[in-house]
Amino acid sequence: MEQALDTLPRRLLHNAAARPDHPATREKDLGIWQTWTWAEVAAEVRAIACGLASIGFKRGDHLAIIGDNRPRLYWAMAAAQCLGGVPVPMYQDAPANEFVYVLNDAAIRYAIVEDQEQVDKMLEARPQVPTLAHVIYDDPRGLRNYAGEGYEGVASYDALVEAGRRHGEAHEGFLDAEIAKGRPDDVSVMLYTSGTTGKPKGVRQSHRAFITAAEGGIVFDRLGADDSVLSYLPMAWVGDHLFSYAQWLVAGFTINCPESGDTVMTDLREIGPTYYFAPPRIFENLLTQVMIRMEDAGAVKRWMFHRGMAVAKRCGAEILDGKPVSLLDRVRYTLGDWLVYGPLRNVLGMSRIRVAYTAGAAIGPDLFRFYRSIGINLKQLYGSTETCAYVCLQPDGGVKLDTVGPPAPHVEVKIGENSEVLVRGPMLLTEYYNRPDATAESIDADGYFRTGDAGIFDADGHLRIIDRSKDVGHLAGGAMFAPNYIENKLKFFPHVKEAVAFGHDRDKVCAFINIDIGSVGNWAERRGLAYSGYVDLAGKPEVIELVRECVEQVNAELATEPGLAESQVHRFIVLHKELDPDDDELTRTRKVRRGFVADKYRVLIDALYEGRDVQHIETQVKFEDGRTGKVAADLRIVDAKTFPAATRKAA
Helix, strand or coil: CCCCCCCHHHHHHHHHHHCCCCEEEEEEECCEEEEEEHHHHHHHHHHHHHHHHHCCCCCCCEEEEECCCCHHHHHHHHHHHHCCCEEEEECCCCCHHHHHHHHHHCCCCEEEECCHHHHHHHHHHHHHCCCCCEEEECCCCCCCCCCCCCCCCEEEHHHHHHHHHHHHHHCCCHHHHHHHHCCCCCEEEEEECCCCCCCCCEEEEEHHHHHHHHHHHHHHCCCCCCCEEECCCCCCCHHHHHHHHHHHHHHCCEEEECCCHHHHHHHHHHHCCCEEECCHHHHHHHHHHHHHHHHHCCHHHHHHHHHHHHHHHHHHHHHHCCCCCCHHHHHHHHHHHHHHHHHHHHHCCCCCCCEEEECCCCCCHHHHHHHHHCCCCEEECECCHHHCCCCECCCCCCCCCCCCCCECCCCEEEECHHHEEEEECCCCCCEECCCHHHHHHHECCCCCEEEEEEEEECCCCCEEEEEECCCCEECCCCCEECHHHHHHHHHCCCCEEEEEEECCCCCCEEEEEEECHHHHHHHHHHCCCCCCCHHHHHCCHHHHHHHHHHHHHHHHHHCCCCCCHHHCEEEEEECCCCCCHHHCCECCCCCECHHHHHHHCHHHHHHHHCCCCEEEEEEEEECCCCCEEEEEEEEEEEECCCCCCCCCCCC
16 A cells, blocks of 8 residues: 655655656756756655765754755755654854854754855864764865864765665665654654744654645645746745745655855746745845836836836736726736836746745835736745744735735634734644743643734734734834834835834834945945945935935825824934844844844934934944954934824725
């Protein structure tokens, strides 16, 4: 009797048998796309698994995976699962000292990493991680002399595979027997939370959880083996694990790994994926690049773009959703599609996309509408590491800008005390690793996971996320204060890269703002405005005035939104440095660590609310080479125009 396809390794073997010659993985190497079929991938995974077994890896062991999106790293995850082990992907841009906590917490003995940079981090961390015995590297460049004393356990991927082939020949049937031992409720992966509010926690998810989540999304969006995905987001992020790994194995489509982080946009255009996933910051950056190019374009092209976008803003999203639109607007939109939207989608690499998703943080409604208005079927997911990336899914033709859709298949959602969103279903975490206290605290007696998010259901059963429960507050006058909502509206502007709003228990809202040095730098160069770097540019009166215009536009919009008119930004500061994960101000998924930022820049918050016009500050920063330094500046504090509450006009 054929074994059920209830673990991810069995899904891999099924694909290799059902579609052996179908492309499973592509990678761009030295400018040329390399392709591996499902049969070739399965053979490679078998060799890696047997290689791991030959050096002692066994059921229940943890395997650290560190690097950019590389086929061999995805295959290594599958290999660990074949042996009943647990892959632990980690953020490749983290410094060695941040690795130490996770390596020790997970008791990592084995690591497969991308290149010399990651090997060096492992060697730097190893004195503080007594369990770390084996470091396997994929890219051999620069590692020829990594042998002998001090380099014990360091070996190449090719050597591991060769050892695996010998082990497989000597132990015929070994790996098939190990795969047969797997159970759907076995832990398939351990993904660490971003650590927004404290130390990261190891989220243990089962094969059943990720297969259920993958199947739900596949059926919902009609995905199949002929779809193609660009895999470029951090492998440690739950979104990548769902879309580039679990759905890859369940649907049998093709994943494409870019040559490098710098070539993602070029590779995106070359591949032309049908299915795309990115966090809001990626879509923000893409829009910023578009606006920069338009500002540099000739007068005719700029006029055509702005006229076309006016039409798209008015009716584009409605046309995409199949809603009634006047014949004249439909004709105008068709013309705009020929001249503006189609070429724009092509430049963005999205000409073939049937569905695109964003998650990881709330996306601003203006940014959301922009992409849908030009014909890109963008939807937003709501979920977390603990829920296998999503809880709700937005149906085609029923996408609302201010909601995340109804609950996904197999998912139950209810609203608890203090408007907290509670979730139950087969995609929930098994447990937090070695944290029974945290597990018990997060899951109630009825099996509902406490998301920590505040939300409400609308009349159509769509969930609207207001903010993090802990972040939603009230102004001193009693009005609701939702900082993330305000921040997302500010970040819609290409000149604003990051924003942090403050206002809980205060009489007004104030904000920190990071400029986007690419967008603002381009703007400054066109005006002949010289600058020496970020600090100099951020302090220019012309730049501050540019940011003021953005803030005041947001205030005008907030004035028309029920319950939010009191949340207009009264005063702001353009920060002298970018908020950075290396300085602990952002998580590795680039979420603001709000409490940390508030404590670190307390003197600036006090200056905002005490009515000062200028505030001096010195801030310690970490450089890429590990050194530290200080950045000092006299920051100007700016008053922004606010508007009386008004009623939004009907669309």
